[in-house]
Amino acid sequence: MDISGTRNWVEIINGPNLQRIGRREPEIYGTKTMEVCLEELRTTYSESLRITYFQSHSEGALIERLYQLEDEGVDGIILNAGAYTHTSLALADALRAISIPTIEVHISNIYAREEIRRHSLLSPVCQGVITGLGLDSYRLALEALRSRLHAQSPTSARLP
Numbered sequence: 001m002d003i004s005g006t007r008n009w010v011e012i013i014n015g016p017n018l019q020r021i022g023r024r025e026p027e028i029y030g031t032k033t034m035e036v037c038l039e040e041l042r043t044t045y046s047e048s049l050r051i052t053y054f055q056s057h058s059e060g061a062l063i064e065r066l067y068q069l070e071d072e073g074v075d076g077i078i079l080n081a082g083a084y085t086h087t088s089l090a091l092a093d094a095l096r097a098i099s100i101p102t103i104e105v106h107i108s109n110i111y112a113r114e115e116i117r118r119h120s121l122l123s124p125v126c127q128g129v130i131t132g133l134g135l136d137s138y139r140l141a142l143e144a145l146r147s148r149l150h151a152q153s154p155t156s157a158r159l160p
Contacts, residue, residue, distance in 0.1 A: 008075040008149045009050045012038070012138060013065060015082035016057040021107070021135070028108045030134050037135045045142060059084055063094040070098040076145040077102040078138060085110070085120045095125040101148055103141040106131040 014034065017024060022033035034055075042051050054065050062081065069077065077100050084091050085104070095102055102125075109132025110117045123129050128144055130137045 007048055007050045008146065009052070009073070010076045010078065010142060010145055011052045011054060011065075011069055011074050012041075012078045012080075013062060014053075014055040014080045015062060015084045018080060018082050019055050030107070032135055034135075037138060041139060041142060044139070045146070048146060049142065051142070059088055059090060063091060066091075066094045066098055066100075070100055074100055075149055076100060078105055078141040078145065079103070079122070079126070080105045080107070080137075081122060085122050086116055087121070089121060092121045092125055095122060101145060102126045103144055104129045105137040105141050107134055107137055108132060 014021075018034065021029050022031055022036070034053075038051070038053055045051060056062050056065070062084065066077070079095075079102055081088065081091055081104070085106070104120065104122050104126040106129075110120070112132070120129070127148065128141075130140050130144070133140060
């Protein structure tokens with residue numbers, strides 16, 4: 001919980017094909033579904049974070065969601081853009097245009113995969129990147145955002 005007693009709002013955004021987590025290529029992505037992951041995260045962080053979720057296969061819908069979240073006042077974003085990580089200048093430009101702290105995540109280790117997956121167009125406009133730690137990447141990103149949000153709180157300097 002932040003100093004004012006309200007929960008920070010963090011949205012997890014997943015790009016194309018990530019609705020199949022738990023069934024898609026289990027040797028890479030594991031067998032736990034995103035729904036189970038979200039339930040666990042919401043339970044663990046229910047006191048301090050409001051966690052919402054958005055998934056789309058459409059690059060345009062992802063971009064529209066980023067702008068909508070800024071207009072609605074979201075505090076932080078965890079973004080797994082899937083293959084758009086490596087191809088979407090438009091998504092990178094949208095991240096540049098908003099002022100929401102964003103952590104890029106990848107379930108698999110993108111540096112151990114095909115050459116095209118080893119370069120992210122999004123990393124330069126995100127506050128950090130977590131990759132290769134399975135669905136735990138989302139929890140680690142939440143921890144990083146929660147810590148950053150607390151440090152940015154105007155009254156956090158007065159805390160013991």
